Amino acid sequence: SSNIRLAVIPGDGIGTEVVAEGLKVLNAVGVKAETSEYDLGARRYHASGETLPDAVLDELRGYDAILLGAVGDPSVPPGVLERDLLLRLRFELDHYVNLRPVKLFPGVATPLGEAGPEDIDMVVVREGTEGPYAGAGGVLRRGTPHEIATQESLNTAYGVERVVRYAFEKALSRPRRKLTLVHKTNVLTYAGDLWARTVDRLSLEFPEVETDYCHVDAASMFFVTQPARFDVIVTDNLFGDILTDLGAAVAGGIGLAASGNVNPARTAPSMFEPVHGSAPDIAGQGKADPTATILSVAMLLDHLGLTEAAGRVEQAVADDLLERQTAWTPRTTREIGDDIAARVAG
Numbered sequence: 001s002s003n004i005r006l007a008v009i010p011g012d013g014i015g016t017e018v019v020a021e022g023l024k025v026l027n028a029v030g031v032k033a034e035t036s037e038y039d040l041g042a043r044r045y046h047a048s049g050e051t052l053p054d055a056v057l058d059e060l061r062g063y064d065a066i067l068l069g070a071v072g073d074p075s076v077p078p079g080v081l082e083r084d085l086l087l088r089l090r091f092e093l094d095h096y097v098n099l100r101p102v103k104l105f106p107g108v109a110t111p112l113g114e115a116g117p118e119d120i121d122m123v124v125v126r127e128g129t130e131g132p133y134a135g136a137g138g139v140l141r142r143g144t145p146h147e148i149a150t151q152e153s154l155n156t157a158y159g160v161e162r163v164v165r166y167a168f169e170k171a172l173s174r175p176r177r178k179l180t181l182v183h184k185t186n187v188l189t190y191a192g193d194l195w196a197r198t199v200d201r202l203s204l205e206f207p208e209v210e211t212d213y214c215h216v217d218a219a220s221m222f223f224v225t226q227p228a229r230f231d232v233i234v235t236d237n238l239f240g241d242i243l244t245d246l247g248a249a250v251a252g253g254i255g256l257a258a259s260g261n262v263n264p265a266r267t268a269p270s271m272f273e274p275v276h277g278s279a280p281d282i283a284g285q286g287k288a289d290p291t292a293t294i295l296s297v298a299m300l301l302d303h304l305g306l307t308e309a310a311g312r313v314e315q316a317v318a319d320d321l322l323e324r325q326t327a328w329t330p331r332t333t334r335e336i337g338d339d340i341a342a343r344v345a346g
Ligand code: NAD
Pocket: 014, 018, 069, 070, 071, 072, 073, 074, 082, 086, 254, 255, 273, 274, 275, 276, 277, 278, 279, 280, 281, 282, 287, 288, 289, 290, 292
């Protein structure tokens, strides 16, 4: 009965293929959604030189949420679409929480062998608007043997506090109530100190939450050897990027990993997207797994308070994943979307 206004940015490569399936499932779940598609990405860039026109950005601010496929194309220099479109959206819409669940569904194979769903169930709260992604730095004597390139990490007390607070609240809402800060405080001493002090200070407000610390290199090892160590992780933008591809791999593959770029203050719409990219190697072949996008639709519904619909989408995915184990016949992107949509519709 609720009517949501949704902006859709299919983007590049498999982005368009997986978003079509996400919308199919959204339609099947019976939520009344008014969707408007935005042509942003490589095609637009080649046609007009535009990445994200200001007028489009302003229009996007008016939606309840955004669904994005992926951006990036081999025909466009690296960074153009990533920085000027995707990261600009995250920054302008103040998506300071990049929420990335790492959860092994029953029946899904993990490269970790022994591990089961009870061992791999965490949420990575990746900071989304600062760190090395802020774009600070520069280059001197470019193209000479004396070239010097710097790329700085920006960390503000304000930015760190708000994402750490969100992570504490998330930890409080989960049965284990454990929060691990992942950083590299032994080398990145200025930024690491700010993050560590912020966690220590806020922990006084959340006495029920157990806190822990792990250097990012060791955390990478523990993702593979002892994933059950982790419940909620809070981390820097870049560490979170890397860890969540690793997390996707241990939880059954990049085709299953969902994410939300969340603005918890709701001053602008949040944006939901699969963790994966535009996968030029398989684009246009119907080989992409749309499950990550469908689970991102579930996160979107949950964010909008449509909890029941979100639960039904997640359950349909869980059922589909369970069946993949036994009745494995490779399906196309569309077939997977059809099957999950049929389950959702009941
Ligand atoms: P990628 O995630 O696109 O692909 C990595 C590998 O995973 C590829 O082999 C690909 O075929 C496979 N893969 C990805 N998604 C899949 C799916 N749904 N089903 C099955 N297999 C899947 O990462 P990449 O190759 O490093 O980057 C390609 C482009 O995407 C680059 O331009 C990059 O900047 C961009 N990118 C965009 C986003 C985003 O829009 N959020 C995220 C990551 C990368």
